[in-house]
Amino acid sequence: MRGFPTLRSMTHQRSIEDLRAEVDQINRDLLTLLSKRGEVVAQIGHAKTQEGRPNHYDPAREDKQLKEIESLNQGPFTSAAVKAIFKEIFKASLDLEESNDKKQLLVSRKVKSEDTVLDIDGVRIGGDAPPIIVAGPCSIESEEQMEQTAAFLAARGVKILRGGAYKPRTSPYGFQGMGVDGLILGSRVAKEHGMLFVTEVMDTRDVEIVAEHADILQVGARNMHNFALLREVGRSRRPVLLKRGLSATIEEWLYAAEYILSEGNNEVILCERGIRTYEKWTRNTLDLSAVALAKQETHLPVIVDVTHAAGRRDLLIPLAKAALAVGADGIHVEVHPSPATALSDNEQQLDFAGYDKFSDALSSLLRQPASV
Numbered sequence: 303m304r305g306f307p308t309l310r311s312m313t314h315q316r317s318i319e320d321l322r323a324e325v326d327q328i329n330r331d332l333l334t335l336l337s338k339r340g341e342v343v344a345q346i347g348h349a350k351t352q353e354g355r356p357n358h359y360d361p362a363r364e365d366k367q368l369k370e371i372e373s374l375n376q377g378p379f380t381s382a383a384v385k386a387i388f389k390e391i392f393k394a395s396l397d398l399e400e401s402n403d404k405k406q407l408l409v410s411r412k413v414k415s416e417d418t419v420l421d422i423d424g425v426r427i428g429g430d431a432p433p434i435i436v437a438g439p440c441s442i443e444s445e446e447q448m449e450q451t452a453a454f455l456a457a458r459g460v461k462i463l464r465g466g467a468y469k470p471r472t473s474p475y476g477f478q479g480m481g482v483d484g485l486i487l488g489s490r491v492a493k494e495h496g497m498l499f500v501t502e503v504m505d506t507r508d509v510e511i512v513a514e515h516a517d518i519l520q521v522g523a524r525n526m527h528n529f530a531l532l533r534e535v536g537r538s539r540r541p542v543l544l545k546r547g548l549s550a551t552i553e554e555w556l557y558a559a560e561y562i563l564s565e566g567n568n569e570v571i572l573c574e575r576g577i578r579t580y581e582k583w584t585r586n587t588l589d590l591s592a593v594a595l596a597k598q599e600t601h602l603p604v605i606v607d608v609t610h611a612a613g614r615r616d617l618l619i620p621l622a623k624a625a626l627a628v629g630a631d632g633i634h635v636e637v638h639p640s641p642a643t644a645l646s647d648n649e650q651q652l653d654f655a656g657y658d659k660f661s662d663a664l665s666s667l668l669r670q671p672a673s674v
């Protein structure tokens with residue numbers, strides 16, 4: 303190989319110390335170049351994020367660089383060795399791009415250290431506000447059902463009434479909800495009792511009409527990955543209650559919230575509702591570490607839907623206590639005047655007597671501000 307002195311000519315000319323000093327200097331130069339490369343790569347990462355490309359890995363680009371490096375390599379290292387070194391550099395660069403990017407997430411506490419406290423018509427959620435209760439039937443079924451439930455809950459100080467007008471049912475033949483009539487009914491009854499109305503929106507085409515009637519838009523677990531819907535509720539100017547997906551990791555859940563914030567809507571309430579595991583004795587498995595982590599990593603309020611997490615009435619009190627103990631900003635619970643005849647979720651909704659027991663059991667925890 304041209305240009306490189308032979309071992310024999312080198313050994314007697316320079317001492318090992320001398321050579322090592324040169325290696326030390328080369329290390330420093332390499333480090334300077336590596337750091338410079340890292341800075342440029344981080345800028346590429348930032349540009350990709352701004353273009354809405356969350357996946358930064360680009361194998362074609364890496365391959366192109368490796369091919370060029372191979373063609374330029376004149377030794378003494380083999381091309382395989384040089385390529386292995388550069389692959390490590392690409393891997394570290396990708397990590398750098400992605401971790402820098404994560405630090406800049408709008409949901410992150412690193413970007414906004416203080417708690418986001420929502421104030422919806424005087425109802426405060428998050429931060430130093432006492433934990434809130436979101437309660438009401440699974441589905442809006444009739445005027446009588448909504449009227450009875452709202453009157454009962456309002457008398458007990460519940461400020462947020464829930465009720466589904468569009469229902470994401472497992473079977474297409476299950477009750478699909480009352481639609482617009484349900485929206486009108488739910489919002490009227492809530493208003494009459496001085497409550498806020500939260501209801502699920504499942505389709506981008508319905509965001510406008512649901513936002514017209516509801517005070518808070520719910521994105522349900524089955525739609526947590528519906529990125530078009532997340533963007534659309536992000537563009538609406540209503541607070542959003544974002545449930546965690548059935549099998550979503552915490553990271554995926556927080557990225558889903560990021561979709562909403564990235565459209566300019568900062569009013570997001572995260573809702574842990576249990577995840578799908580192998581366990582059969584509960585409908586889902588309540589993930590309390592997700593609540594603690596979401597509180598730690600984000601500035602958003604986090605509430606816990608104990609009804610869907612448990613799928614059975616007998617666990618609601620202990621699960622709600624545990625949720626409040628880890629710092630949840632509220633509890634979501636389904637209440638129906640007659641769960642046995644409800645058109646959905648018969649097994650898990652509380653009747654009025656059950657709700658009274660539930661709220662009595664939690665009363666001391668509900669008075670104080672959420673604590674981590």
Ligand SMILES: C=C(O[C@@H]1C=C(C(=O)O)C=C[C@H]1O)C(=O)O
Pocket residue numbers: 343346347358359360361363364367391392393395396399
């Ligand atoms: C820096 C980039 O992102 C990643 C890192 C690369 C690198 O370190 O050279 C190359 C491709 C991507 O996997 C890029 O796309 O250019």
